[in-house]
Amino acid sequence: MICPDCKEHVLKSEATQIGRRYFHPECAEKRSKQEKNSDTEKQELKELKDYIYFDLYEKKVNMPFIMKQVSEFKNEYGYRYKGMELTLRYFYGTLGNSMQEGHGIGIIPFMYEETKKHIRTVMNVKSSLKDFEVKEERVIEINTPKKSDNKRIRRIDMDSL
Numbered sequence: 363m364i365c366p367d368c369k370e371h372v373l374k375s376e377a378t379q380i381g382r383r384y385f386h387p388e389c390a391e392k393r394s395k396q397e398k399n400s401d402t403e404k405q406e407l408k409e410l411k412d413y414i415y416f417d418l419y420e421k422k423v424n425m426p427f428i429m430k431q432v433s434e435f436k437n438e439y440g441y442r443y444k445g446m447e448l449t450l451r452y453f454y455g456t457l458g459n460s461m462q463e464g465h466g467i468g469i470i471p472f473m474y475e476e477t478k479k480h481i482r483t484v485m486n487v488k489s490s491l492k493d494f495e496v497k498e499e500r501v502i503e504i505n506t507p508k509k510s511d512n513k514r515i516r517r518i519d520m521d522s523l
């Protein structure tokens with residue numbers, strides 16, 4: 363039979379079955395990786411849009427104009443949706459800058475790299491805090507065995523931004 367991805371022959375006994383079709387194991391793996399990536403991307407795009415529409419502009423925004431900017435940044439600079447969202451959150455939220463009318467999200471290319479740097483620093487601080495908390499927790503467990511209520515620290519893969 364023929365592998366639907368690479369169109370080469372594949373033996374049924376050696377193939378990986380997905381639904382009714384048979385793939386080379388490596389083709390099947392590649393496929394599931396790609397699907398995962400595009401799922402992540404879809405989710406990140408949704409989060410970026412939600413943030414811009416509901417939080418940043420409180421529904422008073424021309425989304426087609428914004429989305430045109432978003433796709434320009436993605437295509438021209440290779441920015442990730444999550445990186446753009448974090449950049450806006452950093453610039454308007456953390457730094458407390460005020461919005462300027464008519465600029466849309468044009469600040470992103472000016473702040474993207476600085477945001478990355480900032481988040482790297484924060485993540486480093488958090489992970490050293492985390493080490494500390496783990497030690498504390500062990501001590502607590504010996505005395506009063508109760509469920510830990512430590513907040514989970516969300517991990518962001520900065521190198522992929």
Ligand SMILES: [Zn+2]
Pocket residue numbers: 365366367368369370372385386389
């Ligand atoms: Zn194949």
